[in-house]
Each structure stands twice: as structure tokens, then as C-alpha cells.
Amino acid sequence: MAADPETDAPPEQPRGLSRRALLGGFAGALGVGAVGFAGGRLTADTSVAAASATSDAYAFTGVHQAGIVTPAQDRLHFATFDVTTDSREDLVTLLREWTHAAARMTQGLDAGELGATSGPYDAPPDDTGEAIGLPASGLTITFGFGPSLFHDADGVDRFGLGDHRPTLLEELPHFPADMLEDARCGGDIAIQACANDPQVAVHAIRNLSRIAFGTASVRWSQLGYGRTSTTSTSQATPRNLFGFKDGTANVKAEETDAVDEFIWVDDDGSTPAWLAGGSYMIARRIRMTIETWDRAPLREQEAIVGRTKAEGAPLSGGDEFTEPDFTATGRDDVPLIDPSSHVALAHPDANDGARMLRRGYNYTDGSDGLGRLDAGLFFLAYVKDPSTQYVPMQNRLSRNDTMMEYLRHTGSGLWAVPPGVPDGSATGGTEGAFIGQGLFEA
Amino acid sequence: MTSRPRLAALPAVAALTLGVAACTPNEPADGSTDAQSITVSSTAETCDVSAAEAPSGHLVFNVTNDGDEVTEFYLLAEDGLRIISEVENVGPGITRDLVLTAAPGEYITACKPGMVGEGIRAGFTVTDSGADVAPTGELADQVDAATVNYVAYVKDQTEQLLTGTEEFVDAVSTGDDEAARELYAPVRVHWERIEPVAESFGDLDPRMDLREADLEEGQEWTGWHLLEKDLWAPDAGDNGGVEYEPLTDAERTAYADQLLADTQDLYDRTHDAAFAEQIDAAAIGNGAKSLLDEVATGKITGEEEIWSHTDLWDFQANVDGAQVAYDGLRDVVVGKDPDLAEDLDTRFDTLQDLLDAQREGDGFVLYTDLTEDEVRELAAAVDALGEPLSHLTASVVL
Structure with a gap:
């Protein structure tokens, strides 16, 4: 049976303070200090950001942005934006406003300080209101900057940032069998909102989009559910829509050495200093041809994945967490794990030891016009160096993976994820700290 | 049509052992008694x-x-x-x-x-529980006959493919585009009928049948679809905004000659004794399923022939191949699971009727001439057939 994510989710009981409670009773006491509400709980290192027993809110501030090593929540709303202005000043203003609203919403507060049900009676409220009464729900909001923010499609450096573009931040190459749709690719800025309640995640993107009108507009967005990866050893491995456990060999937050080695950009002069403590985010919308997969014999399904469907054990034997033995052979010396299976090609052994932190979600966008599910995996991954940790592996998978018969990549993007807003920073106003500040002050 | 190796050579369901005792598919027919x-x-x-x-x-x-x-x-x-x-x-x-x-x-x-x-x-x-366990004495012979016939079919199709490709290559090389366009779809039919077999030779399929989108950066594009694009040269708007640059005469001849050489290679390999040994009931059954998968993912969406739009020729050819595979095993299925056989007969007929409605001259209308409703109807018929067809292998090997 599929693992029950609930049992392994971060503690959420008792539920955190609801927006209504905050507004009614504690808003005054907390005031603008909302950002500090949970700030003290988290130290500025790579330790796991676990929701405390009294709140299901994760701190927004820290050395790194939340939403990366944070234990993967169950729901996703991901959106990318095109900046529609050429004004650097307007862009900075937007990032300030976004940072402030994001900091508030992750703590279970309304996007704006007046709230969803207050303010001038003749004005629209500064929060859209659908999250009233809902707790923070583990919401994290993570921002990334795409290559087009530095040079647009015509090579124009709209915001004077071109000199600070990290050399690794470039459009991903065309991979074999890519079937990318322009309307699901790229974007100057990407925002990943994850929460344990879909309405809270959607509320976040909706309010951030609203704040952006006139400065940036949504290019594309994607809803996801049923996290397909674990980012913490406290979580059970979930299943993807092929019905298999996914991401068993993922980098976990508790592997602090691995996180430092594979995820966070170093401050060693190899990349611009503004990105130190940040990461690179890769998104791929991978549609699964569900109907034909479901007609594949169990023998073929397991051979393609290289693991058993029941336990997720490698076909070379053992249990889920046993290392696959790619040299083990069966009858006629045929390898027990097919060399073209997904596990054989995606395993660090086949990729010069490269690992990544995957944070993907299942998605189902209804059906296509032919009555087939438009469903699959919204792959999200964080790496220190996409040119060594992702591109070679994806080329290998796209070329050789027997699973590709049942996959088509329809969306794609790469973004540089700046470090977090330091603990204790004030946000909001014209002087507040903001995401990406280091880039704009570089 | 894809560059990925299939698992056509799945570790065989060892010696096909259709003895007196083993039979019938996966689920108890009546569902009343638990296994x-x-x-x-x-x-x-x-x-x-x-x-x-x-x-x-x-x-x-x-x-x-x-x-x-x-x-x-x-x-x-x-x-x-x-x-x-x-x-x-x-x-x-x-x-x-x-x-x-x-x-x-x-x-x-x-x-x-x-x-x-x-x-x-x-x-x-x-x-003896009294449960109905059908006698199956002739099954082994029936399966033997099915494999012999299927191997003969594959050989015959590669022969026709080779002959047709010779003509096509000649037309391409001599610059007779009109003739080449006429030959393109009817010749490819022989390829599409045995596509899973061709795909089981992992090196030949990408050289012969790769689509442009399947390429890796820096990988050379060769084969049918390269010539297809040159014969139905796209506007810049359909070519990623870039003016299409036709192949030179020398390039054309080189690519055409390679296609012919690869076709000869396919012919030789399928006529080798080792090939016949790989074909068993599971390979035939899985091949039939794969052909319908090809229709469901490539042809029904018009992705296979994006320049010539002759997808319905491929569609029919895939269905032909699946039908031949099924027909060979049909006696076995009738003996072991008559309901499945009846279902498959009906579904094949329904799909064929829909395809026949799109015939025009010796061939078919172009994919781009189909209405959305017609595409949807065909897709539904493909799914309706694909589902029972996915039980074919289990039905004949268990």
C-alpha cells in the first residue's frame, strides 16, 4: 500500500494559530513582528526546519530560503512570472512587496496588513480572503530568478543585471524527445508555494500575482499534489502516478554533508557572491501516458523502473533502502536490474556520483481532448550545479531510459534561487529586506 | 518512432509450457471464489x-x-x-x-x-474442486503454428519494405519529388506493421525512424522523417521561425543510401535464424500491445508524420500488425478465454470500420483533414481495443 504521508508529516497538532485568531486576538501584540513570530525557532544553519509542536508555520527568514530542505509538504502551486516593466526600481519594489507578503502569509497572516475583511469599505481588501480560518499549513514560498531576468530573448539587459548572471544560469538544452510547450517554459521569476492545504498554496500565489499586476504577470503555473519525494528521513517514500515509490535515493535534509555538497551554492568565488547559500531550481512538467502504462504487464513495469512495485526494493534484492546491485545477474547471466531501467540510469553510480534534492509533485490537469488523463510528474529539483548534476543525467535518461516510452516532457525551466532573507530582518516599506537583495546591491 | 530501446526482449516467459494443466488468464472467470x-x-x-x-x-x-x-x-x-x-x-x-x-x-x-x-x-x-478447467491439449501446437506464421509475416514485410524502399530511394536520389511523396506512406506501411520488431534492434530504429524532436543536441538526424521533412518542406512558421534549408543533392543521396543500407540490414537480421528463436507467444502478444500503444501515443495525435500528415497510413499499418499478431494466437485465446477473443474480435472490427470511413483512393485522408470529433472517436476505439489487447499475453502464456 501507498505510504500514508500523514503519519510522517511534520507535527501539525495542535493546529497553529488561525488567521482569524491572529486578527482578533493577537494581531496587535505580534504586529509587524509577524516575521519574527517563528524566527527565533530556527537557527541559521542547514538544520531541518521542522514545524514546532505549537505551530505549523515555518520561518520565512534564514540563511537559505525555506521550501527546499523543508520536509516536503503535500501540495504545490508553482508559478512563473514575466517582468513587464523595464524599470529596475519597480522590480525592486515588487520584490520588497512580495517578500513582505510572503513572510506574512507563511506565518498564517493575511497578505496585507489590513487583512481580508478590514480596511476602507470602498476599497477591495488587501487579502483575497479564501484562507481565513486556515492555519499556516506549513506554507513555504521560494523565489528563483531565470536567465531571462538577466538578458531577455533579444539579449537585452533590461535591469542592469547582466554582469551578475551566474554562468551556470542558462536555458536548459534540448533533450531527446522533448515536447516542450512554449506556454509552459521559462519565466523571469519562479515562485514555488508549498503547503499542506491546497487552498493555502493557491492563496499565496493568487495574492502574489495580484501584488505583481503592472510589474510582472504570470507566464504559467502548475498545481501539484501528493508530493512524490521525501526531503527528510522522517517521511515515508510516496508514490508517483505510475504507482511506484519515487525518489528513494533523494538527498535528505538530515544528510547535512550531502546537502552542503550537492545543494547549496558555495561562497568560494566560483559563482557570484549574491548566490552563495542559494541553489538552482529545475522544473520539468513530465506528462505520463497513463493509459498505456496501465496496460503494461507488471513484469514490464518493474523491469522499466528496476524496483518492485510493492516495496520499492531494487530487483537485485533486499528492501527499499538496500543499495541496488547492478552487477547481480539471474538466469543466463542477464542483469537482474536492466541497464536501461530508470534506477540504473538515474542512480548516482551512473552519474559520477551526482545527486540532487527532488521536490516533485504529481499533477492531474483534467483530461486532454481525447479523454486521456493529462497527468504526470511535476519534477522539481534543487542542485548546486545543473551542468553536472542534472543535464548529463537527463540526457542519459531521455536517450536510454525505457521509461521514456511512457513520458513526455512538456514544460521546463531553470532558475537561480537566491539565499534567504537573514533572520531578524525587517520587511516591508521602502527600506525592508527583500529576496535577491544581494543581486541588486552587487 | 522512438529512440529508446524497448523491452521487447523481456526475459522470456521461459519455455512456453502450455501443458495439460496450465491455462486461462489471470482472474478467476466467475469471481466468486478467491484464488x-x-x-x-x-x-x-x-x-x-x-x-x-x-x-x-x-x-x-x-x-x-x-x-x-x-x-x-x-x-x-x-x-x-x-x-x-x-x-x-x-x-x-x-x-x-x-x-x-x-x-x-x-x-x-x-x-x-x-x-x-x-x-x-x-x-x-x-x-478436484469441480471448477471448470478447460482441456488444452492442442495448445502447444497452436502456439508453435502462431510463432512460425508470425516469423514468416515479419520476413514478408521486410521484403516488401526493402523493395519499396529501393523505389523510394531511387525517386529521392533522382530528384523526382512527386514520385517520392507518392511512395512515402505506402512504403512505410511495411515498417509500421512490424514496428516493435524493428525497435527491438536498438541501433536500427533511431537511425531509421527518429523524429526531429527525438534528437539529442549535436546528434545527427537520419532516416525516414528527415527525408519526409525535405519532401514536404515546411514554412518558416512551422520550422521554429527559421527558414527551412533544403538538403543538397549530395546530402539527399547520402541519406537515401543510408536508409536503404539500414533497411537491408533489417532484412538480413530478420532473416537470420537467431531472429526466429526470439519469437514466442509472449513476444507476439506484447508486440500487438505495443503496436496499439504506438497508435495511442503517436498516430492519434498526428505527431508521427508532422510534415506529410500521412498518420492514418501508419495507424492502419499498426492495427494491421496487431491484428496479424492476434489472429495467429486467436485459436489459443478462443480455447482459453473465449470472452476475451470475442471482445477482441468486436473491437478490431469497430476500429477498422472507423478507419475505413477515412479511406480515400488507395490510401487515407490526411490527419489534418480529420475533425476533432473524428479524432476523438478513433482515440476511443483505440483505447477500447488496447485494454483487452493488454490481456492477450497473459491469456496465452499462463
């Missing part, structure tokens, strides 16, 4: 079968490898020689089911840790 589930624990020294007796009908042996070596589990006939059914390549710690329908009689169970020797054997009795 008799028997656990088996295989270790280096023991083969612990939870029961030595079971009533006839649907049986499941739940085989767990509790040892340190790869193991196998067999149900053998009373003579200890003939294999009724087996599971192989069970890694340490892994559990796999052996599902079969057993007739009353005496059998022998055997675990084979390390996959060597006689195995650890014990007697096993199937008592």
Missing part, C-alpha cells in the same frame, strides 16, 4: 510451501526469497520434467507471485536457490 493462496519461502536449504494440497482452479503461489541468492520456483508435472509454470530471477528479500489455473492431479514444487541443480522438491496435490 487459493499458498506461500512459499525459499532459502539456501529449504523450500517451505505452506500447503501440500489445493483444490483445482485458480492458484497463487506467493514466493518469497528468504535466502541470500537469486532463486526460482517451479511447479512441475508429476514426471518432474515438464514445467507447468515458474517464476525466475527472484532477488533476495523479494516476493513474487506465480499465478496459474491448475487441473486436478499430482505435481512437484521446486525452489532452485542459486538457479542451479535439481532444486529442493516436494510433492503437491491438486484435488
Whole structure:
């Protein structure tokens, strides 16, 4: 049976303070200090950001942005934006406003300080209101900057940032069998909102989009559910829509050495200093041809994945967490794990030891016009160096993976994820700290 | 059409053992009785079968490898020689089911840790439960006939493909575009009918049938679809905004010659004795399913022939190939699962009727001439056939 994510989710009981409670009773006491509400709980290192027993809110501030090593929540709303202005000043203003609203919403507060049900009676409220009464729900909001923010499609450096573009931040190459749709690719800025309640995640993107009108507009967005990866050893491995456990060999937050080695950009002069403590985010919308997969014999399904469907054990034997033995052979010396299976090609052994932190979600966008599910995996991954940790592996998978018969990549993007807003920073106003500040002050 | 190797050569469902006892598909026909589930624990020294007796009908042996070596589990006939059914390549710690329908009689169970020797054997009795277990004496002969016929079909198609490709290549090389365009779809039909076979040769398929989108950066594009694009040269708007640059005469000749050489290679390989040995009932059944998958993912969406729009020729050819594969096995299916056979007969007919409605001259209308409703109707018919067709293999090998 599929693992029950609930049992392994971060503690959420008792539920955190609801927006209504905050507004009614504690808003005054907390005031603008909302950002500090949970700030003290988290130290500025790579330790796991676990929701405390009294709140299901994760701190927004820290050395790194939340939403990366944070234990993967169950729901996703991901959106990318095109900046529609050429004004650097307007862009900075937007990032300030976004940072402030994001900091508030992750703590279970309304996007704006007046709230969803207050303010001038003749004005629209500064929060859209659908999250009233809902707790923070583990919401994290993570921002990334795409290559087009530095040079647009015509090579124009709209915001004077071109000199600070990290050399690794470039459009991903065309991979074999890519079937990318322009309307699901790229974007100057990407925002990943994850929460344990879909309405809270959607509320976040909706309010951030609203704040952006006139400065940036949504290019594309994607809803996801049923996290397909674990980012913490406290979580059970979930299943993807092929019905298999996914991401068993993922980098976990508790592997602090691995996180430092594979995820966070170093401050060693190899990349611009503004990105130190940040990461690179890769998104791929991978549609699964569900109907034909479901007609594949169990023998073929397991051979393609290289693991058993029941336990997720490698076909070379053992249990889920046993290392696959790619040299083990069966009858006629045929390898027990097919060399073209997904596990054989995606395993660090086949990729010069490269690992990544995957944070993907299942998605189902209804059906296509032919009555087939438009469903699959919204792959999200964080790496220190996409040119060594992702591109070679994806080329290998796209070329050789027997699973590709049942996959088509329809969306794609790469973004540089700046470090977090330091603990204790004030946000909001014209002087507040903001995401990406280091880039704009570089 | 894809560059990925298929699992066509899945570890064979070893010696196809359609004996007196093993038959019928995966699920109990009436659904009223639960399958008799028997656990088996295989270790280096023991083969612990939870029961030595079971009533006839649907049986499941739940085989767990509790040892340190790869193991196998067999149900053998009373003579200890003939294999009724087996599971192989069970890694340490892994559990796999052996599902079969057993007739009353005496059998022998055997675990084979390390996959060597006689195995650890014990007697096993199937008592008469009164369940209907069809007699299947002629099945082995029927399967033999099916494989012989299917191999002959593949050879015949590669012969026609080779002849047709010679003509096509000649037209392309001499610059007779009109003739080449006329020949393109009808010749490719012979390729599409045996596509899973061609794909099982992992190196030939990408050279011959790769679409432009399947390429890796820096990879050279060759084969049918390269010439297709040159024959139906796209506007800049359909070419990623870039003006299409036609092949030079020398390039055309070179690519055409390579296509012909690769076709000759395919011909040679399918006419080699080793090829016939790979074809068994499972390969034929899985091939039929794969052909319908090709239709469902490539042809029904118009992705296969994006320049010529002759997808319906390929569509028909894939269905032809699946029909031939099924027809060869049909007697077996009728004997073991008449409902499945009836279902498949009906679904093939329905789909063929829909395709026939799109015939025009010797061929078909272009994909781009189909209405959305027509595409949807075809897609539904493909799914309706694909679902029962996915049970074909299990029905003939169990």
C-alpha cells in the first residue's frame, strides 16, 4: 500500500494559530513582528526546519530560503512570472512587496496588513480572503530568478543585471524527445508555494500575482499534489502516478554533508557572491501516458523502473533502502536490474556520483481532448550545479531510459534561487529586506 | 518512432509450457471464489510451501526469497520434467507471485536457490474442486503454428519494405519529388506493421525512424522523417521561425543510401535464424500491445508524420500488425478465454470500420483533414481495443 504521508508529516497538532485568531486576538501584540513570530525557532544553519509542536508555520527568514530542505509538504502551486516593466526600481519594489507578503502569509497572516475583511469599505481588501480560518499549513514560498531576468530573448539587459548572471544560469538544452510547450517554459521569476492545504498554496500565489499586476504577470503555473519525494528521513517514500515509490535515493535534509555538497551554492568565488547559500531550481512538467502504462504487464513495469512495485526494493534484492546491485545477474547471466531501467540510469553510480534534492509533485490537469488523463510528474529539483548534476543525467535518461516510452516532457525551466532573507530582518516599506537583495546591491 | 530501446526482449516467459494443466488468464472467470493462496519461502536449504494440497482452479503461489541468492520456483508435472509454470530471477528479500489455473492431479514444487541443480522438491496435490478447467491439449501446437506464421509475416514485410524502399530511394536520389511523396506512406506501411520488431534492434530504429524532436543536441538526424521533412518542406512558421534549408543533392543521396543500407540490414537480421528463436507467444502478444500503444501515443495525435500528415497510413499499418499478431494466437485465446477473443474480435472490427470511413483512393485522408470529433472517436476505439489487447499475453502464456 501507498505510504500514508500523514503519519510522517511534520507535527501539525495542535493546529497553529488561525488567521482569524491572529486578527482578533493577537494581531496587535505580534504586529509587524509577524516575521519574527517563528524566527527565533530556527537557527541559521542547514538544520531541518521542522514545524514546532505549537505551530505549523515555518520561518520565512534564514540563511537559505525555506521550501527546499523543508520536509516536503503535500501540495504545490508553482508559478512563473514575466517582468513587464523595464524599470529596475519597480522590480525592486515588487520584490520588497512580495517578500513582505510572503513572510506574512507563511506565518498564517493575511497578505496585507489590513487583512481580508478590514480596511476602507470602498476599497477591495488587501487579502483575497479564501484562507481565513486556515492555519499556516506549513506554507513555504521560494523565489528563483531565470536567465531571462538577466538578458531577455533579444539579449537585452533590461535591469542592469547582466554582469551578475551566474554562468551556470542558462536555458536548459534540448533533450531527446522533448515536447516542450512554449506556454509552459521559462519565466523571469519562479515562485514555488508549498503547503499542506491546497487552498493555502493557491492563496499565496493568487495574492502574489495580484501584488505583481503592472510589474510582472504570470507566464504559467502548475498545481501539484501528493508530493512524490521525501526531503527528510522522517517521511515515508510516496508514490508517483505510475504507482511506484519515487525518489528513494533523494538527498535528505538530515544528510547535512550531502546537502552542503550537492545543494547549496558555495561562497568560494566560483559563482557570484549574491548566490552563495542559494541553489538552482529545475522544473520539468513530465506528462505520463497513463493509459498505456496501465496496460503494461507488471513484469514490464518493474523491469522499466528496476524496483518492485510493492516495496520499492531494487530487483537485485533486499528492501527499499538496500543499495541496488547492478552487477547481480539471474538466469543466463542477464542483469537482474536492466541497464536501461530508470534506477540504473538515474542512480548516482551512473552519474559520477551526482545527486540532487527532488521536490516533485504529481499533477492531474483534467483530461486532454481525447479523454486521456493529462497527468504526470511535476519534477522539481534543487542542485548546486545543473551542468553536472542534472543535464548529463537527463540526457542519459531521455536517450536510454525505457521509461521514456511512457513520458513526455512538456514544460521546463531553470532558475537561480537566491539565499534567504537573514533572520531578524525587517520587511516591508521602502527600506525592508527583500529576496535577491544581494543581486541588486552587487 | 522512438529512440529508446524497448523491452521487447523481456526475459522470456521461459519455455512456453502450455501443458495439460496450465491455462486461462489471470482472474478467476466467475469471481466468486478467491484464488487459493499458498506461500512459499525459499532459502539456501529449504523450500517451505505452506500447503501440500489445493483444490483445482485458480492458484497463487506467493514466493518469497528468504535466502541470500537469486532463486526460482517451479511447479512441475508429476514426471518432474515438464514445467507447468515458474517464476525466475527472484532477488533476495523479494516476493513474487506465480499465478496459474491448475487441473486436478499430482505435481512437484521446486525452489532452485542459486538457479542451479535439481532444486529442493516436494510433492503437491491438486484435488478436484469441480471448477471448470478447460482441456488444452492442442495448445502447444497452436502456439508453435502462431510463432512460425508470425516469423514468416515479419520476413514478408521486410521484403516488401526493402523493395519499396529501393523505389523510394531511387525517386529521392533522382530528384523526382512527386514520385517520392507518392511512395512515402505506402512504403512505410511495411515498417509500421512490424514496428516493435524493428525497435527491438536498438541501433536500427533511431537511425531509421527518429523524429526531429527525438534528437539529442549535436546528434545527427537520419532516416525516414528527415527525408519526409525535405519532401514536404515546411514554412518558416512551422520550422521554429527559421527558414527551412533544403538538403543538397549530395546530402539527399547520402541519406537515401543510408536508409536503404539500414533497411537491408533489417532484412538480413530478420532473416537470420537467431531472429526466429526470439519469437514466442509472449513476444507476439506484447508486440500487438505495443503496436496499439504506438497508435495511442503517436498516430492519434498526428505527431508521427508532422510534415506529410500521412498518420492514418501508419495507424492502419499498426492495427494491421496487431491484428496479424492476434489472429495467429486467436485459436489459443478462443480455447482459453473465449470472452476475451470475442471482445477482441468486436473491437478490431469497430476500429477498422472507423478507419475505413477515412479511406480515400488507395490510401487515407490526411490527419489534418480529420475533425476533432473524428479524432476523438478513433482515440476511443483505440483505447477500447488496447485494454483487452493488454490481456492477450497473459491469456496465452499462463
